[in-house]
Amino acid sequence: MTGRVLLVSPAMSVSLRQARFDDGGPLDDTGVARARSAAGALPSAARVLVSPGERCRRTAAALGLDGVPVQELAGLDVGRWRGRTLDEVGAAEPEAVGRWLSDPGCAPHGGESVRDLCARVARWLANAQDLEGRTLAVVEPEVVRAAVVDALGIPDSVFWRLDVPPLTVTELSGRAGRWNLRLGRPPAAGGSD
Structure with missing residues (x-):
């Protein structure tokens, strides 16, 4: 059996533009417009899933997708850094940010480590490989990164x-x-059948 998974990253958001750890903020107007213009461009799928985060749910809606939220596809939990900019955290905790960016097992923010995220996404991918038909999922960029790490070993x-x-x-x-x-x-070239 062959599993097929299309991972769609969310449209541009206010938090992303500000280099802010996701705080559940809205998509920006450009992001909404681009997602709406890509509606219908993705191939059909046996199942549509979505990261439970706000920007993924809103991106899916703008794409015209009715996705089922899946906790295993949630973005990286950055604990107490949530909602702060990388510059703010870097100025307040430079050593912690340095460790976090260089050691995948480190979680100085009190949330989840990159290593834990990669393991969570790898477990989900192992199950997805056995599913019949295509899976389309709108997920946070860090979930895409974790999937690539696993896929390429x-x-x-x-x-x-x-x-x-x-x-x-x-x-x-x-x-x-x-x-x-x-x-x-881009979604307009979203995947072959």
Whole structure:
């Protein structure tokens, strides 16, 4: 059996523009407009899932998708840093930010480590590989990064070196415990049948 997973990153949001740890803020007007213009451009799917975060749910809605929230696809829990900008946290806790960016097992914010996120997404992908038909999921950029780390079997230390632009599609197709990867296409080129 071959699993196919399309991961769609959320549209541009106010938090993303401000380099702010996600705070549940809204998409910005440009993000909403781009998502609406891409509605109908994604291929059909046997199931549509969504990260429970606000920007993913709003992106899915703007794309015309009725996704089922899946907790395993939630974004990285950054604990007490939520809602703050990276500059604010870096100024207040430079050593903690340095450790967090260099050690995937570190979680100085009191939330989840990158390593834990990667493990959570890897478990979800292992189950998705056995599902019949295509799975389409609107997920946070860090979930896309974690999926790429798992799909390629690369060290989680490269997590922060993977850029995930807003409103792009990363496609995984897998069989027998192995994934192939197609990265970062706009939804208009969302995936082949």
